[in-house]
Amino acid sequence: MRAAVLSLAAIALSVLPAAAQLVDPSVKINEKFSERIDIGISTNEIAIASDFSGTEITVFGAIDGADELLLSTFAYDIVVALEGPRQAATVRRKERVAGIWINRHSISFEPIPASYSMSSTRPIQNISSMMDLAARDIGINNIRLIPTGGIGDGSRVSEFRDALRRIKQSGGLYQRDPTGVRFISKSLFRASVRLPANIPVGQHEVRAVLYKNGVFVMEKAIPLRVVKTGLEQFIYNSAHSYSLAYGIFAVFLAGITGWLSSLIFRKD
Amino acid sequence: MTIYLPIAELSVNILVILGMGAAVGFLSGMFGVGGGFLITPLLVFYNIPPAVAVATGANQVVASSVSGALAHFRRGTLDIKLGVVLLIGGLAGATLGIQIFTMLRRVGQLDLIISLLYVVFLGAVGGLMLWESVISLRRASKNQPVSLRKPGQHNWVHRLPFKMRFKRSKLYLSVIPVIMLGFAIGILTSVMGVGGGFIMVPAMIYLLRIPTNVVIGTSLFQIIFVTAFTTIVQATTNFTVDIVLAFLLMTAGVIGAQYGVRVGQKMRGEQLRAGLALLVLAVAIRLAFGLVLPPDEVYSVVSGSFGF
Numbered sequence: 001m002r003a004a005v006l007s008l009a010a011i012a013l014s015v016l017p018a019a020a021q022l023v024d025p026s027v028k029i030n031e032k033f034s035e036r037i038d039i040g041i042s043t044n045e046i047a048i049a050s051d052f053s054g055t056e057i058t059v060f061g062a063i064d065g066a067d068e069l070l071l072s073t074f075a076y077d078i079v080v081a082l083e084g085p086r087q088a089a090t091v092r093r094k095e096r097v098a099g100i101w102i103n104r105h106s107i108s109f110e111p112i113p114a115s116y117s118m119s120s121t122r123p124i125q126n127i128s129s130m131m132d133l134a135a136r137d138i139g140i141n142n143i144r145l146i147p148t149g150g151i152g153d154g155s156r157v158s159e160f161r162d163a164l165r166r167i168k169q170s171g172g173l174y175q176r177d178p179t180g181v182r183f184i185s186k187s188l189f190r191a192s193v194r195l196p197a198n199i200p201v202g203q204h205e206v207r208a209v210l211y212k213n214g215v216f217v218m219e220k221a222i223p224l225r226v227v228k229t230g231l232e233q234f235i236y237n238s239a240h241s242y243s244l245a246y247g248i249f250a251v252f253l254a255g256i257t258g259w260l261s262s263l264i265f266r267k268d
Numbered sequence: 269m270t271i272y273l274p275i276a277e278l279s280v281n282i283l284v285i286l287g288m289g290a291a292v293g294f295l296s297g298m299f300g301v302g303g304g305f306l307i308t309p310l311l312v313f314y315n316i317p318p319a320v321a322v323a324t325g326a327n328q329v330v331a332s333s334v335s336g337a338l339a340h341f342r343r344g345t346l347d348i349k350l351g352v353v354l355l356i357g358g359l360a361g362a363t364l365g366i367q368i369f370t371m372l373r374r375v376g377q378l379d380l381i382i383s384l385l386y387v388v389f390l391g392a393v394g395g396l397m398l399w400e401s402v403i404s405l406r407r408a409s410k411n412q413p414v415s416l417r418k419p420g421q422h423n424w425v426h427r428l429p430f431k432m433r434f435k436r437s438k439l440y441l442s443v444i445p446v447i448m449l450g451f452a453i454g455i456l457t458s459v460m461g462v463g464g465g466f467i468m469v470p471a472m473i474y475l476l477r478i479p480t481n482v483v484i485g486t487s488l489f490q491i492i493f494v495t496a497f498t499t500i501v502q503a504t505t506n507f508t509v510d511i512v513l514a515f516l517l518m519t520a521g522v523i524g525a526q527y528g529v530r531v532g533q534k535m536r537g538e539q540l541r542a543g544l545a546l547l548v549l550a551v552a553i554r555l556a557f558g559l560v561l562p563p564d565e566v567y568s569v570v571s572g573s574f575g576f
Contacts, residue, residue, distance in 0.1 A: 048272055051269075053279045089570065091567055092569075094567070100380075100559040101562065101563055102377065160567070163569075164567075164569055166567075167567060167568070167569045168569070197278065200277070228272075231274075233274075235274040235275070235512065236275065239275055244504050247504055250500075250503060250509050250511050251499050253514075254327055254328070254331035254496075254499070255330060255331070255492075255496075257331040257515070258335035258336075259338065261522035261525070261526070262339055
């Protein structure tokens with residue numbers, strides 16, 4: 001009898017956070033499991049200064065209510081991904097026309113993360129089924145690429161998708177580290193996520209997903225802003241908000257530089 | 269040592285950029301050209317988005333042409349009146365050029381057109397200059413007099429109406445071809461990010477028969493204003509002028525130019541023209557290979573604010 005009351009209370013308690021989750025899109029929970037994942041980063045803002053050449057952020061996290069036995073048999077897997085702001089992308093394909101290579105075909109895709117850096121406890125294909133990973137947009141090959149507008153006969157979409165992923169990877173914007181998440185104690189883990197030098201500015205999102213024996217348990221996301229700082233921010237803002245003054249100043253600076261050099265190096 | 273370019277939105281090696289600026293400045297000082305036709309392709313080879321390379325190249329040329337034009341002004345080898353007439357055409361051409369630039373960028377053919385224009389113009393100008401300078405060099409080695417301008421020899425250009433007197437150039441010339449030339453160069457300035465000196469100088473010498481001594485100063489004078497105009501319009505319509513990149517390039521460029529001028533003064537005119545011709549041809553051939561050879565990656569991705 002007493003046990004029943006307790007379990008009722010437990011249900012009531014678990015319903016409450018579930019209701020709260022409806023208004024919090026950053027958390028997704030598989031109610032079948034009691035384990036919870038939580039993450040934190042030392043900063044919610046990455047500043048791009050003039051000497052920025054890429055960086056690495058460390059995400060700390062913990063699994064609450066983890067089963068000791070399962071932990072020791074490595075049944076828990078974690079994927080941590082930093083997703084950049086979404087931008088529309090157009091892929092163009094060059095073809096040889098009259099001896100020269102020109103852009104002929106193009107396919108536009110609905111906004112995709114401008115950058116994607118993922119770390120996991122294991123290669124993700126060993127963590128869960130491709131179907132489950134794809135449904136949750138986990139992994140470079142599972143980022144949804146939905147063509148917009150005219151795509152012609154559609155037979156080439158997959159080539160264009162592959163090209164988009166390939167170019168994003170070769171440019172360092174999409175990357176993965178299949179051993180980047182490490183447990184530092186029984187339930188505490190640390191994930192290193194690399195940020196390339198050409199990381200887009202804007203609102204990024206750190207997503208952490210917990211799997212248990214290949215089954216989704218919980219996902220938690222926290223925002224991370226990537227901003228230009230000081231002079232860089234000022235220049236960027238000026239160029240966009242006061243473009244006329246910015247242009248005039250650029251010319252003025254060039255004029256002064258030219259004038260000064262002709263004074264300094266003047267041969268009398 | 270890296271520096272983050274706020275408009276190009278990427279980190280570059282500051283020494284590479286300074287080296288590029290100094291090398292191009294050296295060559296431009298040696299040959300008396302703005303150097304835009306070298307800096308823009310170099311920046312593109314170094315992964316700067318072409319749209320940024322073109323706009324920033326124009327900004328950099330402002331500095332080198334101010335420096336050069338002032339030197340010519342002091343020496344009295346600058347025909348301001350002729351420059352102003354060229355400028356009228358130039359500003360009109362630049363206005364049209366920016367429209368073409370924006371349109372090409374939207375349809376995704378900007379890099380192709382920039383490369384094609386470079387190959388065609390650099391190839392043609394380089395080829396003609398090389399041919400001319402080889403003939404001059406041969407003549408010089410046979411101790412025959414070398415002259416570029418044959419006074420009294422007139423062509424169809426000199427039969428056009430609306431004539432005007434240009435005292436400094438000792439010319440009585442129709443304004444139509446002058447404005448047309450300025451207009452054509454203006455388009456090239458805004459589409460290619462160059463000053464256009466490498467086309468303007470030969471055109472003024474061979475087509476308009478303007479005396480060689482005022483040609484460089486006058487073309488530099490008008491280039492200042494057309495590139496300044498292009499910079500401002502690019503800044504307001506495409507937001508692609510990277511002032512950090514431009515400043516690095518122009519600082520290294522004006523210093524490099526001083527050494528270039530010194531080396532240039534020790535060389536003979538025909539040698540200089542042959543050297544410039546070879547340089548121009550080399551850039552044209554490099555770009556032509558890029559158009560003809562199968563690219564490593566036939567796909568390209570456009571996202572965010574820049575097209576490339």
